[in-house]
Amino acid sequence: MKHLFLISILFIISCGSTEDLAVDGGSTTTDWLIPPGEVFDGGPGKDGIPSVDNPNFDTVAEAGFINPRRLVVGVVHNGIAKAYPHNILDWHEIVNDEIGDLSYALTYCPLTGTAVSWDRMVNGTKTTFGVSGKLYNTNLMPYDRGTDSYWSQLRLDCVNGELTGTTINTLQAIETDWETWVASYPNTLIMNEDTGIDRNYENYPYGDYRTNNANIIFPVSPMDTRLPAKERVLAIIENGDNKVYSINLFSTGKVFEERLNDKDVLVFGSNANNYMVAYENNDFVGFRSLINSFPAIAEDEDGNRVSLSGEIISGPRQGEQLEPVESIIGYYFSLAAFYPGIEIYE
Amino acid sequence: MKGLLILVLVFLGENISAQTCCTAGAPMSNVISVHDGNAKSLAVTLSYEYKSINLLIDNDRRLQNDPRSRSGNNVSLKVDYVINPRWSISANLPLVYQSRKTVSEEQTSLGIGDLNLLTQYKLYHNENIKLFLAGGLELPTGVTTHKGPSGIFLSPDMQSGSGSIDVVLGTTLFRENFIFPFLSTSLELLYRRNGKNSGFASTDNFPGRRFGFGDEWISTIGFHYQIIGARGFFTPDVQFKYRNSTANIEQQTSAPNSGGDWISLPLGFTYHPNETKSIRIYTEIPLYQNIEGLQITTDFTIGIQAKYLFNKKSDY
Numbered sequence: 001m002k003h004l005f006l007i008s009i010l011f012i013i014s015c016g017s018t019e020d021l022a023v024d025g026g027s028t029t030t031d032w033l034i035p036p037g038e039v040f041d042g043g044p045g046k047d048g049i050p051s052v053d054n055p056n057f058d059t060v061a062e063a064g065f066i067n068p069r070r071l072v073v074g075v076v077h078n079g080i081a082k083a084y085p086h087n088i089l090d091w092h093e094i095v096n097d098e099i100g101d102l103s104y105a106l107t108y109c110p111l112t113g114t115a116v117s118w119d120r121m122v123n124g125t126k127t128t129f130g131v132s133g134k135l136y137n138t139n140l141m142p143y144d145r146g147t148d149s150y151w152s153q154l155r156l157d158c159v160n161g162e163l164t165g166t167t168i169n170t171l172q173a174i175e176t177d178w179e180t181w182v183a184s185y186p187n188t189l190i191m192n193e194d195t196g197i198d199r200n201y202e203n204y205p206y207g208d209y210r211t212n213n214a215n216i217i218f219p220v221s222p223m224d225t226r227l228p229a230k231e232r233v234l235a236i237i238e239n240g241d242n243k244v245y246s247i248n249l250f251s252t253g254k255v256f257e258e259r260l261n262d263k264d265v266l267v268f269g270s271n272a273n274n275y276m277v278a279y280e281n282n283d284f285v286g287f288r289s290l291i292n293s294f295p296a297i298a299e300d301e302d303g304n305r306v307s308l309s310g311e312i313i314s315g316p317r318q319g320e321q322l323e324p325v326e327s328i329i330g331y332y333f334s335l336a337a338f339y340p341g342i343e344i345y346e
Numbered sequence: 347m348k349g350l351l352i353l354v355l356v357f358l359g360e361n362i363s364a365q366t367c368c369t370a371g372a373p374m375s376n377v378i379s380v381h382d383g384n385a386k387s388l389a390v391t392l393s394y395e396y397k398s399i400n401l402l403i404d405n406d407r408r409l410q411n412d413p414r415s416r417s418g419n420n421v422s423l424k425v426d427y428v429i430n431p432r433w434s435i436s437a438n439l440p441l442v443y444q445s446r447k448t449v450s451e452e453q454t455s456l457g458i459g460d461l462n463l464l465t466q467y468k469l470y471h472n473e474n475i476k477l478f479l480a481g482g483l484e485l486p487t488g489v490t491t492h493k494g495p496s497g498i499f500l501s502p503d504m505q506s507g508s509g510s511i512d513v514v515l516g517t518t519l520f521r522e523n524f525i526f527p528f529l530s531t532s533l534e535l536l537y538r539r540n541g542k543n544s545g546f547a548s549t550d551n552f553p554g555r556r557f558g559f560g561d562e563w564i565s566t567i568g569f570h571y572q573i574i575g576a577r578g579f580f581t582p583d584v585q586f587k588y589r590n591s592t593a594n595i596e597q598q599t600s601a602p603n604s605g606g607d608w609i610s611l612p613l614g615f616t617y618h619p620n621e622t623k624s625i626r627i628y629t630e631i632p633l634y635q636n637i638e639g640l641q642i643t644t645d646f647t648i649g650i651q652a653k654y655l656f657n658k659k660s661d662y
Contacts, residue, residue: 038547
């Protein structure tokens with residue numbers, strides 16, 4: 001039993017000299033563009049939430065019945081439309097995909113309700129993005145697998161690693177419900193549940209998080225309480241001339257004309273049809289919302305009709321494309337935290 | 347034979363098995379107990395436990411293809427002191443090593459865990475039955491500042507300690523000669539109220555995050571059978587354990603994907619070469635889980651304990 005005492009003594013000595021042995025498989029630089037004390041380890045670890053790197057899609061016919069109120073994030077490029085259902089994005093947060101020669105990462109943070117799509121060509125090199133497992137202001141931080149640099153989804157830039165300071169080249173991501181999307185893009189493809197990863201996609205993984213304004217899992221600073229935390233808003237991010245629009249403003253359909261960052265901006269939205277999109281106005285006059293006239297969502301005084309993705313689909317200027325302005329849909333608290341003092345449209 | 351029976355009393359009088367240190371959200375089992383023996387006796391126990399945490403469960407369904415792998419290793423030093431025939435006390439300090447692997451990283455942490463202090467009162471006893479009450483505290487001596495090389499605090503379940511003061515209450519009913527000689531049974535009920543760490547990952551410029559592990563109820567029924575050998579005796583045991591945990595607390599609300607119900611089968615084997623020494627090996631196998639949301643949980647536990655008893659003079 002002498003050995004027991006010897007081991008005990010060694011144990012006590014080892015306790016006294018305990019050190020942190022953490023080993024990180026990714027970025028090892030402690031230089032951050034954001035306060036590192038406000039970055040949190042979400043728990044699952046890097047790639048513990050697996051991105052979808054080889055998504056599979058169904059046609060509308062193949063998909064069969066989908067709840068018409070199910071939220072999707074849509075991407076349109078060269079006439080091809082793809083929809084990514086929230087219930088799959090909730091579990092994976094990032095889809096690395098492409099349409100033709102366009103390679104993009106569709107990132108979605110379930111804790112801030114924000115979807116941002118961006119180009120996977122970074123500094124001339126195509127990369128893929130994964131879920132780093134870290135959160136800043138309770139928002140997703142993707143990492144790129146080329147350099148292991150960490151990115152902030154809502155800051156729209158790289159905040160740690162070799163690519164620090166590089167800004168995100170965003171692509172338009174349109175959030176709406178399935179009924180509106182498929183009415184707008186009948187030939188759309190929709191990502192199916194064949195992700196290669198075993199998950200129960202019918203379960204929402206965060207309980208009452210979407211509707212409980214008091215349920216904020218990780219610290220947020222500053223916490224702006226001018227609107228309810230989980231109010232669904234569209235934030236226009238225009239070089240400091242930022243503004244949010246609650247979906248409740250839009251009722252069955254409205255168009256707001258704004259002047260932001262020396263740009264004329266059109267904000268189209270419908271609470272009933274679950275969409276908000278914003279475009280730069282190229283001398284169109286008097287847009288008014290259309291109800292249940294998909295794929296058109298609005299028409300101007302000259303009879304030009306515009307689609308969700310900003311294409312003039314009929315009228316004298318048919319074929320023109322409205323230029324999207326930087327905008328993100330998400331929970332109010334998160335956008336207000338990333339863009340402090342953001343103006344609220346009233 | 348009388349001496350052997352005394353030995354059985356000495357070594358099976360281990361009560362209040364509670365969870366202690368935070369091992370990936372699945373704290374150590376079978377380490378916290380309060381020795382029940384002769385007055386003025388002192389027992390020292392050195393333990394090692396390994397937890398493999400690789401079961402990915404969605405409510406009650408096992409999922410495949412999880413990119414994560416977790417494990418916890420704990421070495422624990424425990425000292426028990428029997429004050430008098432009714433009162434005894436115990437102190438347990440673990441050293442915790444944890445590992446979290448994914449397809450693209452491995453993170454580990456090593457540090458002192460939380461100090462567990464327990465006291466036990468023998469409420470009733472006769473020739474065959476003992477009834478104990480116990481209570482204690484787990485103090486936040488553990489390391490809660492482990493960081494990765496990028497300077498970010500590891501998650502609370504990768505820390506060696508909880509940063510909170512926890513309360514443990516329990517009772518044990520122990521019956522010898524149950525149904526037939528040399529078979530004993532024990533029934534344990536344990537409640538653990540976990541405090542909240544209001545300043546987890548705090549820095550000079552940031553107040554940190556409020557976090558607390560969920561409160562727990564643990565019920566265990568065990569059967570122990572004594573086998574007399576030429577060089578001491580052997581005690582195999584089998585237990586059925588039910589554990590309920592409420593959800594963890596993040597900030598002000600219940601954290602998703604935490605808490606639930608677990609049923610497991612602890613199996614052990616103890617060798618007592620004489621009255622002062624014992625070595626126990628054990629394992630714990632999950633039988634059923636019904637948990638909140640998606641969680642990675644323990645698929646097996648193994649452990650070994652070596653115990654030495656000072657002042658073996660019997661007061662029975």
